[in-house]
Amino acid sequence: MxxxxxxxxxxxxxxxxxxxxxxxxxxxxxxxxxxxxxxxxxxxxxxxxxxxxxxxxxxxxxxxxxxxxxxxxxxxxxxxxxxxxxxxxxxxxxxxxxxxxxxxxxxxxxxxxxxxxxxxxxxxxxxxxxxxHPTQTLTDLLTINQLKGKIEGHTVAFCGDLKFGRTVHSLISTLSRYAKSKFILISPIELKLPESLKVNLKRKYDIEIVETEDLEKHMAEIDILYMTRIQKERFFNEADYTRLKDSYILNRNKLKDAKPDMMIMHPLPRVNEIGYDVDGDPRAVYFKQAEYxxxxxxxxxxxxxxxxxxxxxx
Amino acid sequence: MLKVDSINCGIVIDHITPGNGIKIFEKLKLGNVDYPVVLLMNVHSANKVKKDIIKIENKIDIDLTMLGLIDPEITVNIIENAIIESKQKVKIPNEVTGLFRCKNPRCVTNFDEYAVPKFRLSNSNKKILYRCNYCEELTSYVI
Missing domain, CATH: 3.40.50.1370 (Aspartate/ornithine carbamoyltransferase)
Incomplete structure (x- = not known):
């Protein structure tokens, strides 16, 4: 090698x-x-x-x-x-x-x-x-490996812009190659994971995918919550961005049903999708992630x- | 009954699905050539109800990949001394380079002249889809 x-x-x-x-x-x-x-x-x-x-x-x-x-x-x-x-x-x-x-x-x-x-x-x-964005994927996988002890077998939720979010596309494609991955995709309908990517992954790998618009509905089963920013620069018109930008905002209150060892990740920079009150929670690892x-x-x-x-x- | 003479030396593109003959005729730019060319439309076929045929009295280079994209049912016959020298079945190509553009408006192949669009066949069942080698988006080819 x-x-x-x-x-x-x-x-x-x-x-x-x-x-x-x-x-x-x-x-x-x-x-x-x-x-x-x-x-x-x-x-x-x-x-x-x-x-x-x-x-x-x-x-x-x-x-x-x-x-x-x-x-x-x-x-x-x-x-x-x-x-x-x-x-x-x-x-x-x-x-x-x-x-x-x-x-x-x-x-x-x-x-x-x-x-x-x-x-x-x-x-x-x-x-x-x-x-x-493959080096963000390396960063994300290294973070998971360092903090969870292994990469395979987790239930990973992706939340926010799953349509244009390249970090999500890279990470979900790579995690699918590891055994027993389950994905919960949380996004507004307009920002769902591209159908071509989803079809390709399901065809190639033995993975389970659940799609929802509700952030809190599956909170109790998530091992890793990967939050993303709604990226203004990916939109062709301002009106669509304004309508969708505040779709999901994670705060302490929404974490009440989360597992005690759930990891909250974010590729950064964040805008308002993770409240500052979450930063002190031991489950918030996004700054550690940036260091990795x-x-x-x-x-x-x-x-x-x-x-x-x-x-x-x- | 319409009768068209055999050709002596050239190419016969046979078993074209009715309606595709004119598309292939235009793609091969056969309207601009100075050698004999015949486009036959809706002629009787033993296997199909009808078919189109193109006869070209000249051995030109035929892009079989392009023909496969338009109509994978086609047979290309090479004629020498009025007999069929060889027969080639075209098929849906697994790889296509430069024949159509990627549908993704953000793909680099739509902006950079060095980037020749290249595709790999992704789905050939109901709808023929090609995956871009650069951005990985799926594009369906419609002539």
Whole structure:
């Protein structure tokens, strides 16, 4: 098993064993981060962010800096050669020679896949439109693994924007590959999980899916509640966004029937879908989740770069 | 009874579902060529009630993938010295590149000229659906 030189466009690009390799390395990094502080010395991460991102970009940058590497790139398409009409292929061909590993966020779905076809350096999908966000999935799975002890066999509820929410699409696709997963999909009718994705998952995997518009109805059976933001930038008109944006707001009161060890996750940033009164609840793990994101990305980049991660005895 | 001569050297696209003949004729741009071409519509068929046939007195390159998309019932006969040299059955293609666009308005293939739309066959039962290699959305092909 060797991830050196590989791209990560879709979580399905990695087998479960390869994902496990990432989580095992991330676990070692969590336990002793300093031991890995020089493994990427002399390596460069290229960040190609065609749409605004704070968390994902900074998380990648932090991850590379914490391993002793360097970073370059752009965080706004308007200030790069992209604004002059340069194609993705040309941009990536050039940046692939400037950096050793690239992360791309793009508003158009499939753009990182296109980039990977022209890049000599490994390309990591940092989010493409409403399609996929595989490193958020690595982060989510690492969080579940760290805090629940295993990834398989949980009842996972997804709540909010399941239509455009790429984090949801990536995570549910990957969790379906693990044994005995049950999903409760909570959303307004207009923001339901795309039918094509649901049909595809049900056909391929032995999973159970329940769809509802009621957040509290299934609260008592949920092991992991994954909340999402209704994303304004995914709507073509303001009226639809305004009508749906406050569909689900989680507060302490709504948690009264929840299991004592239920985990509340959120890819962040949140707006108002999780009340601040929930932050102090021990079941709220979204800030811990963001922290694990650094380790998931550190482990991923180290493995794609093929650097020596055997730090014991150094 | 309408009678059309056999061709000596060329291609006969046979067993076309009635109504599809004109679509294939247009797709192959046969209205603009300078060699003999015949489009027969609603002719008697032994297996079907009716069929369309296209006869082309020239060995042109035929995109069997495209023909399979339009009508998987088609047979393509290559004619040499007035006899059938080979017979090819077309089928619904498993992979299609560049023949139609992805229906997803957010797909990169609708914005970037380097991105040639590529699809894999997802469902060929009732409705033929193709999954985009880039955005994974399903697109149904309608000529």
């Amino acid at each position: 060797n991830l050196k030189g590989r791209h990560l466009i879709d979580p399905n690009d990695f087998t479960l064993e390869e994902l496990d390799e990432v989580f095992k390395l991330a676990d070692k990094m969590i336990k002793d981060r300093n031991a890995y502080s020089k493994i990427c010395q002399g390596r460069i991460l290229g960040t190609c962010f065609y749409e605004p991102s704070t968390r994902t970009r900074l998380s990648f940058e932090s991850a590379m800096l914490r391993m002793g590497g360097s970073i370059l790139g752009f965080s706004d398409a308007a200030t790069s050669s992209v604004s002059k009409g340069e194609s993705i292929a040309d941009t990536i061909r050039v940046l692939g020679s400037y950096a050793d590993v690239l992360v791309m966020r793009h508003p158009k779905e499939g753009a990182p896949k296109l980039a990977s076809e022209f890049s000599t350096a490994p390309v990591i999908n940092g989010g493409d439109g409403g399609h996929q 994101g650094i380790y998931a990305r550190m482990a991923l980049m180290a493995l794609l770069l093929g650097v020596d991660v055997d730090v014991e005895g150094r």
